[in-house]
Amino acid sequence: MRSVLPIIVAFLSGFIMIASFFFNADRSFLGKLEEDLLTWVTIVGGFTLLLGVVSITRVNFNAVKQKKEDWFYKLLTLIAIYVMAVPAILPSSWSPLFGDEAGSIYDWLFTYVDTPMMGTMFAMLAFYIASAAYRAFRARNPEATLLLMTATLVMLWRIPMGEAFLREISIHLPDYINTFIMKGATMAVQRGIIIGAALGGASMSLRILLGIERTYMGKG
């Protein structure tokens, strides 16, 4: 029963979503049910995030309590979570510092602390990507040479000075890069990968609906 009931729930909830697609969903009972279920799944999904936060809190709190390695940094994580989240949850009618409107603690922390750090984290990847390029961009074989040439052409094409340089070689070169590399070869590969991944995703969905795939239930 511990496994059968979840499989039935999974099958029925998935079946309704598929059936509503085939039976003129907009004007039928199934359509209304589909709409409701979409809201329901968003709500349950919201709770899963809260579950994750409770889990993070437990793990970090235990590490701090037991004074494990780097416990001070784990304490910082905990403080940061709750300093950001608690004022956001409290109603703005209590204080202008609460809620998520402009001028709130939540908004201030997001704009002046979180956003610069996010930008810096991604910007730092420029150095690592350059280091990766140094190792990867060696014309050891035809495939690696192709990778090197395409990346160089695209990087040149993306900056005004590089584009001007490419136009010096041939007036149509930037347009050809756009047409044949970006819209042609790149799109073709993306399309091939999308089709393959979508077929894989669809078959995995079918496995879940039919109860063949049960790993999401865990052990026991």
Next chain:
Amino acid sequence: MVASGLFEVWIGAFFTLAIFSFLYKDNPFYKFAEHIFAGLSAGYYIGLIWKSVIIQQLWIPITNKGEWSLIIPGLLGMLMFARFFRKFSYISRISLAFVMGNTAGIFLVSQLHGLVLPQTQSTMLSLTGDGFVETLFALIVVIGVVSTLIYFYFSKEHTGVLGVTAKVGIWFIMISFGAHFGFTVMGRISLLIGRVYFLYNDWILGTLAMFD
């Protein structure tokens, strides 16, 4: 980032430099910023989900509009927390199964109807186009898609015609990865320029301007 005051600029500059310090090596400043960043990001999503989901889609419809059926997803959500009690953890499977089943149902239709069919249809291009460029473009797309799909087809050994086509697939994949790499590099460089400009313009020049 739109800095409103010097204090905010200094906060932003401190965290920017603390994160960049990792380029030298892992150090306490980086760890400090990293853990604050992780905490704030988690806290940000709590605030977002609390307002947009728990309040707007659950609490307000139940209390203001009397949509009592929403108690069911509320209960399913609460059941998730049964995971923390070993004896009752199996109950959380029902909520998880609901999410998985529902997502699988949406996914099955959207993947086949929204991706596979339109992408396949868009690949069925006329090879006798309006001109040389159009024909060459159509050829590249058709050969690229087919050879990429064959490269990722592992149920048969890549020998003979299949091997040659898979080899063409590798060339296309290399071109695509190269282009993506170039694009990503330029995107990251652009972000780096943004952070360096912030440090120079907002932080250094902004602070010096105070003493003028």
